[in-house]
Amino acid sequence: MTLTSAYQSKLRTPEDAVRLIEPGDDILVPLSAGEPPALLDALPTHSGLQGNRLFQMLSMRPALEIEPERLRLISMFLGAGDRPGFRAGRVDLLPNHFSDLPDLLRGMTRNRVLMATVSPMDADGCFSIGTNCDYIGTLIADAKLILLEVNEYMPRTRGKNVLHISQVAALVENHVELPLLQEPEITEHDAEIGRLIAGLIEDGDTVQIGFGAIPNAVMNFLQGHKDLGVFTEMLPDKAVDLYEAGVITGRRKKIYPGQMTTTFALGSRKLYNFLHDNQDVLFLPVSWTNDVRVLAQIDNLVSINSTVEVDFLGQCNSETVGGSYYSSTGGQADFARGARLSPNGRGIICLHSTAKNGTISKIVPALHPGSVVTTSKNDVDMIVTEYGVARLKGKAIRERTRALIAIAHPKFREELEVQARKMGYLI
Structure with missing residues (x-):
């Protein structure tokens, strides 16, 4: 036959x-x-x-x-x-x-x-x-x-x-258009967070990043970088722009040098056309792309993910809003641990400092009741808001508390300090 x-x-x-x-x-x-x-x-x-x-x-x-x-x-x-x-x-x-x-x-x-x-x-x-x-x-x-x-x-x-x-x-x-993602609008706060994160990325780094306003803002600020690699779970549209600009080359990657590795892609028709018969993009099982043992072998791995809220311990809730489920864990914890084990790796969690038109602080003394911990206090590295970078890795609880309050919205910092003292996290 x-x-x-x-x-x-x-x-x-x-x-x-x-x-x-x-x-x-x-x-x-x-x-x-x-x-x-x-x-x-x-x-x-x-x-x-x-x-x-x-x-x-x-x-x-x-x-x-x-x-x-x-x-x-x-x-x-x-x-x-x-x-x-x-x-x-x-x-x-x-x-x-x-x-x-x-x-x-x-x-x-x-x-x-x-x-x-x-x-x-x-x-x-x-x-x-x-x-x-x-x-x-x-x-x-x-x-x-x-x-x-x-x-x-x-x-x-x-x-x-x-x-x-x-x-x-x-x-x-069934010849129908695939699901498409519209490019999100980038706010002033998104752009500032993107600028701060881009400043933490060095030439030759291997980056894990996804889709969204902040990731897009980060990639907009990477246009001047050189020889970046991509080792990610999701390949977004902006990776195409950086590839075509010569920013993403993968030359310094030890694992699959010269190729972007991913386990799925989601974006625009431009992204899907770029992927067609492209030998520089390799789709591999998630049991490999997100395996901590593999990630630990990648020098200079930078993981960039977003979260909903962060407490004084550095615990990140990235799955629930107001105690109600919204998404799930995905690969955030995989890459947080992988970046921690990578030589010169950096794990970055980003979020806006406030929610609901500035009425709620997303840096909180304790996670909202019913919230889950997506990235643990032991795996967290850096937290970024539009007000700066809090480096938590290797920091004691009181040091973490001070660093996180410093990147909270200014109008909430005094109350956060009061709560921290009540909890014994500041004296």
Whole structure:
């Protein structure tokens, strides 16, 4: 059988493809842009679902409307799509470190069905998961069933995110634009934080950074840097600009020199076009990109992440707002520990000094009740607000308290000092 005939023999409608899923099977999809929309939309039409589970991460689509006894919805990082479902009790949340997900999922799931959006088949009969490798890449080999959604808008990328037609049970075609992220507006405070963080990055450093107003501001201030490397979990749009400007070269990286390494990408059409057949970008499993043991081998690793609030101990809550769940851990703790172990590594956590139009301080004596600790006091290195840099690594509690109050908004500093004295953190 030729590759073309094999392809044609496996073409199905989305409804017919999902009927291959049996009761009790666990269904897993890549995060964000790798989700297969046509296959997901077809799941509720499958009358044979019973006791199945669907695992998603950072989903950008609304949670499926389906009876939980037929299909239980489990998120591994709440996104804009499934956040309302979590609050309504229709979606559950699985705590995890991003790096642990492949092993965690392998241990807790059974009869794994993988569904993913892929690029069109190449001359060798292979499909690329394109914007993703994440946890899916390591679960391909022992999957019970693989259902693919072929989309010509999905870039063909390099790395360990490739499947062969012989591994696939069914294919559907659905040529629709991938989820796109709009470039966020950068405020004056974002720009100041970006300037401060860029000043902590040296020529030749290897950087982990994601998407958002502050990360974008940081990268705007890196235009004058030289020979930066990228070793990240998410590849954002601004990395394209720095690559094209000759700032990102990866020449000094010891691991995969000259290549940007990532486990997923999410952004604009410009980013997806840049990724297509680009040998300078490598997609690898998150169990490797976020492995602390690997990160510890990278000289001059700079990790940049954001948080919701920081207490006097340096504990960072990056997952809940007002005690209610908003996202999850992701890879923040992975990279905080990795940067701490990296020779000359720097772990940077950033946030605005206030919230709610300046009425609430985000530097707090203690985390809000119900908040979780994402980055621990033992792993935290530097905290940056628009008022400066607090270097916490190697600092005692009273030193940490003083440093954090110094970068709080000025109108809250006096009250923070009062609270610190009541707690015995200042005398």
